[in-house]
Amino acid sequence: MNESNRVLCVCDSASLREQLAAPLERAYPQVAVHTAAGFDAAIDYIERGNVDCVVSDHETLARSPAIMQAIRERYPDLTLLTVSEYDADGGSGTAIAEVVDFVDEMNDPGSDEAFAGRVATSVARDPSDAAPPGGPRPEDIVRDVKQGLVDASSPMEIQQAVCDQLTLGGRYTFAWIGEYDTGEQQVVPWVTGSAVDDWPVSETFSVGTGTPETLVERVLRKRRTEVVQDLPAYSGTVPWKEAAVDRGCTATALAPLAIEDELYGVLGVYTDARDGFDEMERSAFEEMAEDVSNVLHAMALQGRIEQQDRALRRYERLVETVGDGMYALDDEGHFMTVNNGLLEMTGYSREGLLGEHISIVMDDEAVEAGRSEIRALLAADDDNTSVEMDLYTKDGRVIPSENQIALLEDEGEFHGTVGVVRDITERKRRERELERQNERLEAFAEIVSHDLRNPLSVAQGYLDLAVETDETDQLDHVVGALDRMEDIIGDVLALARHGQTVTETEPTDLTATVEEAWGNVSTDGASLSVDDLGTAAADRSRVLRMLENLFRNAVEHGSPKTGPSSDGDEDHDEAALTVRAGLLMGDRQTEQAAGSPDGTQPVGFFIADDGTGIPENIRENAFESSFTTSEDGLGLGLWVVREVASAHGWTVTARESESGGARFEFSGVEFPETE
Numbered sequence: 176m177n178e179s180n181r182v183l184c185v186c187d188s189a190s191l192r193e194q195l196a197a198p199l200e201r202a203y204p205q206v207a208v209h210t211a212a213g214f215d216a217a218i219d220y221i222e223r224g225n226v227d228c229v230v231s232d233h234e235t236l237a238r239s240p241a242i243m244q245a246i247r248e249r250y251p252d253l254t255l256l257t258v259s260e261y262d263a264d265g266g267s268g269t270a271i272a273e274v275v276d277f278v279d280e281m282n283d284p285g286s287d288e289a290f291a292g293r294v295a296t297s298v299a300r301d302p303s304d305a306a307p308p309g310g311p312r313p314e315d316i317v318r319d320v321k322q323g324l325v326d327a328s329s330p331m332e333i334q335q336a337v338c339d340q341l342t343l344g345g346r347y348t349f350a351w352i353g354e355y356d357t358g359e360q361q362v363v364p365w366v367t368g369s370a371v372d373d374w375p376v377s378e379t380f381s382v383g384t385g386t387p388e389t390l391v392e393r394v395l396r397k398r399r400t401e402v403v404q405d406l407p408a409y410s411g412t413v414p415w416k417e418a419a420v421d422r423g424c425t426a427t428a429l430a431p432l433a434i435e436d437e438l439y440g441v442l443g444v445y446t447d448a449r450d451g452f453d454e455m456e457r458s459a460f461e462e463m464a465e466d467v468s469n470v471l472h473a474m475a476l477q478g479r480i481e482q483q484d485r486a487l488r489r490y491e492r493l494v495e496t497v498g499d500g501m502y503a504l505d506d507e508g509h510f511m512t513v514n515n516g517l518l519e520m521t522g523y524s525r526e527g528l529l530g531e532h533i534s535i536v537m538d539d540e541a542v543e544a545g546r547s548e549i550r551a552l553l554a555a556d557d558d559n560t561s562v563e564m565d566l567y568t569k570d571g572r573v574i575p576s577e578n579q580i581a582l583l584e585d586e587g588e589f590h591g592t593v594g595v596v597r598d599i600t601e602r603k604r605r606e607r608e609l610e611r612q613n614e615r616l617e618a619f620a621e622i623v624s625h626d627l628r629n630p631l632s633v634a635q636g637y638l639d640l641a642v643e644t645d646e647t648d649q650l651d652h653v654v655g656a657l658d659r660m661e662d663i664i665g666d667v668l669a670l671a672r673h674g675q676t677v678t679e680t681e682p683t684d685l686t687a688t689v690e691e692a693w694g695n696v697s698t699d700g701a702s703l704s705v706d707d708l709g710t711a712a713a714d715r716s717r718v719l720r721m722l723e724n725l726f727r728n729a730v731e732h733g734s735p736k737t738g739p740s741s742d743g744d745e746d747h748d749e750a751a752l753t754v755r756a757g758l759l760m761g762d763r764q765t766e767q768a769a770g771s772p773d774g775t776q777p778v779g780f781f782i783a784d785d786g787t788g789i790p791e792n793i794r795e796n797a798f799e800s801s802f803t804t805s806e807d808g809l810g811l812g813l814w815v816v817r818e819v820a821s822a823h824g825w826t827v828t829a830r831e832s833e834s835g836g837a838r839f840e841f842s843g844v845e846f847p848e849t850e
Contacts, residue, residue: 181207181224185217185231185242195230195258214242221250233259244277251318276315313459316346320463324470328477330365337467341444348424349374349445351414352467355382355395355438362391362441374418387412390429394441400430400461404451419445426451430464434472442467500566500576500596506589508533508542517596522569536567545580552582553589566596575603611818630656677822680712682847685780688715689756692722701730701752708758708780712845713823721819725782725839728813729754733786733837754784759840779825779842785834794829 182199186192192210199208209224211217220226229246236243236257243255255274261267323336333352341350353362362380380391389412394401403409404426406419413419413427424445432439442464446452452460500517502510510528518525521536528535534542541564548560559581566574579595634656641649685708693703734752759779789797798817813829816839820827825843832838 180205180228181209181226182228182230183217183220183224183226184208184210185212185229185235186210187212187235187238188232191232195232214239214245217242218245218249221246221253226253228254228256230256230258233257240277243274247274247277251322313455316341317459317462319343321466324466327470328474333467333470337442337463341463347444348422348447349415349419351376351443352432353380353391353414353440353443355432355440357438360384362395374415378415380414390414391441394429394431395438398431398433398438400428400457400464402426402428402452402457406445414443415445423447425449428452428457428460430461432464432468432471434468437472437475439468439471439475499598501594502528502533502596503583503591503593504533505591511591520566520568520574520596520598527569537564538567541565545578548580549582549592552580558582563599566598575599607821611821630660634660677714677717677824680714680823680845682710683713683715683718685709685711685713685718686756688719689722689782692719693726693754695719695723696726696730698726698730698752699734701734701754704753704755706755706757708756709777709846711780712847717819717822721816722782724813724815726754728816729782729784729786729837733784733788752784752786754782756780756782759842777844777846779840779844781838781840783832783834783838784836785832786836788831788836789829791831794831797829798827 182196184192184195186195189212192212196208196210199206209220209226211220217229221229229243231243243257246253247255257272257274259270259272261270319340320337323340324333327333327336338350338352341347351364353364355362360382362382364376364379380389382389382392382395388396390401390403391412391414403411403413406413406416406424406426409416414429419427424447426448427443427445429441429443432442442460444460497514498516500520501512501514502517503512505511509530509532513525513528518528521528523536533545537545541562544562544564548562552558552560559579561577561579563575563577566576568574575598577597577599579597581593582589583591583593634653637649637652637656641647641653686705689705689708690703730752757780758777759781760777761775798813817827820841823844825841828840828842830838830840
């Protein structure tokens with residue numbers, strides 16, 4: 176008993192209303208007691224309030240029996256009590272009775288049977304059965320079945336609510352429910368009544384077998400109730416017809432259990448009444464079948480919801496454990512859902528992304544590209560597509576990514592998108608490496624077909640001339656051609672050996688490496704100035720080969736003034752070439768020494784000279800292999816320089832030095848000592 180318990184006293188007499196209410200209010204203050212006079216006031220209060228019990232007196236009930244009867248019919252679960260004063264030899268008193276049912280006046284047609292049925296079902300009812308006993312009237316059966324179906328959520332509970340109620344107290348001989356199995360095309364009885372235990376209920380009933388139509392098939396096909404009033408004389412196929420006739424059954428009724436397009440099965444009942452089923456019984460039976468259909472439909476929907484919930488939980492676990500980033504956006508591009516993978520990729524918290532526009536992790540170009548793809552999907556009626564884009568993290572890093580985009584639509588209406596973002600940094604690295612390999616292969620073919628063929632032809636021509644003239648002077652030209660071929664082969668070998676991606680580095684003294692490379696090259700009087708370059712993470716042997724090519728290129732192509740001597744005998748340098756190596760500091764692209772107050776930290780190094788420099792129209796393509804095919808070009812050396820730098824993840828750029836010569840800047844270099 177709690178504060179929500181409310182009792183309504185309905186009496187014509189105001190004094191009696193107070194007399195009934197006063198003891199409750201004194202003894203049970205937690206019970207709220209209310210009073211009402213007459214039918215309209217009682218019904219109005221019940222509909223507005225939370226009433227648990229209605230109490231009335233015998234005189235009010237005698238004058239207005241419709242009050243209690245209406246309450247019972249509208250609210251079958253509500254407790255109804257009536258009090259009646261009496262006088263006896265032993266003294267006077269008050270009787271308290273519970274109203275369980277209303278029947279017509281005794282001796283009226285049907286009233287005696289209704290009264291007898293009420294008493295019989297009260298006697299026959301299992302004491303453990305929570306359902307209230309009912310009478311044989313159709314409305315009684317419908318009421319009892321409805322009450323039992325309120326909380327039914329399993330076949331056993333439906334059995335108790337329907338089949339057991341239909342056969343309880345001898346109402347009907349037998350009742351059953353059959354499930355329609357669409358796959359097997361048959362009706363399978365899975366609920367049986369309790370009145371007769373020895374019916375052969377293990378039988379199943381085929382549907383659509385091509386044989387003459389059965390009663391079950393007709394009910395399912397037409398989706399309407401079928402009644403056989405004279406079962407023994409019926410010539411069609413009826414479930415358990417022989418068993419039913421043997422047990423004295425005179426009629427049967429079958430109703431479809433269906434909601435809209437969903438067909439669940441049939442409800443059947445057998446009676447031994449002499450006149451079979453009347454119209455009221457048929458109407459009540461159809462109402463019960465509709466109630467059962469609603470319960471089965473609700474159970475099916477609940478099962479689907481639970482299945483979807485389980486699937487959703489599995490998908491959620493999958494989404495949260497997958498390594499790729501996943502998200503859902505609304506139709507305006509705001510995050511509705513993000514998984515742990517996307518949070519780990521971007522560095523944002525879940526709260527930091529939810530509700531934000533996707534532009535928080537993409538630039539304007541990627542956002543517009545995504546919109547274009549979505550428009551294309553909608554126009555083409557496709558489901559998904561993929562785009563490559565850069566993903567921007569919270570700390571400013573850029574991750575090359577592939578975004579798989581799918582539409583969220585409901586009945587043709589666009590509601591947003593879902594996406595899977597995958598980090599393709601490694602794939603991009605492999606693609607770049609493959610491009611470099613293809614470029615090297617093409618260059619190798621060009622070298623064999625042109626660069627090596629030219630000096631080879633020169634050597635062959637001068638050698639033939641020497642043989643014909645028997646003079647050795649021509650052999651100097653042969654030696655020069657062979658030297659040129661040797662240089663080309665050396666560059667090609669360097670490219671083949673050192674152009675691959677560097678996977679392991681070691682701390683490398685850049686100053687010592689620069690000086691060693693300078694010592695390995697014929698400098699023809701040129702000089703080197705080296706700042707303190709510190710230690711970089713690099714593959715020393717590859718960097719050494721790169722610097723040798725760079726210095727050789729500077730000496731061969733960048734000497735400031737090269738020409739004939741005054742006597743015209745030989746070439747000589749009128750001005751010596753100076754080469755300088757220094758650090759790049761911060762973001763500035765100028766020649767600065769380590770420790771310069773203008774810089775913040777070393778980000779790379781440069782090699783500059785004061786020679787003739789590289790024409791501006793050549794600088795942009797100075798590192799391309801196509802320049803190796805020109806006799807006046809820069810040679811394969813700069814191509815090797817670029818390949819070795821790229822293998823380290825560095826970027827090399829050709830510029831003009833402050834003195835007008837050539838300057839090569841290497842950025843993206845790691846300096847472990849300064850980190």
